Amino acid sequence: xxxxxxxxxxxxxxxxxxxxxxxxxxxxxxxxxxxxxxxxxxxxxxxxxxxxxxxxxxxxxxxxxxxxxxxxxxxxxxxxxxxxxxxxxxxxxxxxxxxxxxxxxxxxxxxxxx
Numbered sequence: 001x002x003x004x005x006x007x008x009x010x011x012x013x014x015x016x017x018x019x020x021x022x023x024x025x026x027x028x029x030x031x032x033x034x035x036x037x038x039x040x041x042x043x044x045x046x047x048x049x050x051x052x053x054x055x056x057x058x059x060x061x062x063x064x065x066x067x068x069x070x071x072x073x074x075x076x077x078x079x080x081x082x083x084x085x086x087x088x089x090x091x092x093x094x095x096x097x098x099x100x101x102x103x104x105x106x107x108x109x110x111x112x113x114x
Contacts, residue, residue, distance in 0.1 A: 104110045 101110050
């Protein structure tokens, strides 16, 4: 806080400069006390809020247990859906049906998949 106040000139020393230093110290002390009070009130408020949240969570009904692993039928259904979805987006589904390579040895197109 002292860094926020103007610096004192060391060359000037008079009885009035000592009283100004004392006044600055008193202002800094009061500001520090006010800041500490503010922080204390904020902490108290947050603690009260946390205790209220804890009470709400304690009164909440328990969640039903979840299955760690889906049933085999559900897992099989999801696998089939994924397989069908993957096949929908493939352009060369019949690539394995035809054993004709895409390019021959000279680089010409051997088959066209539509």
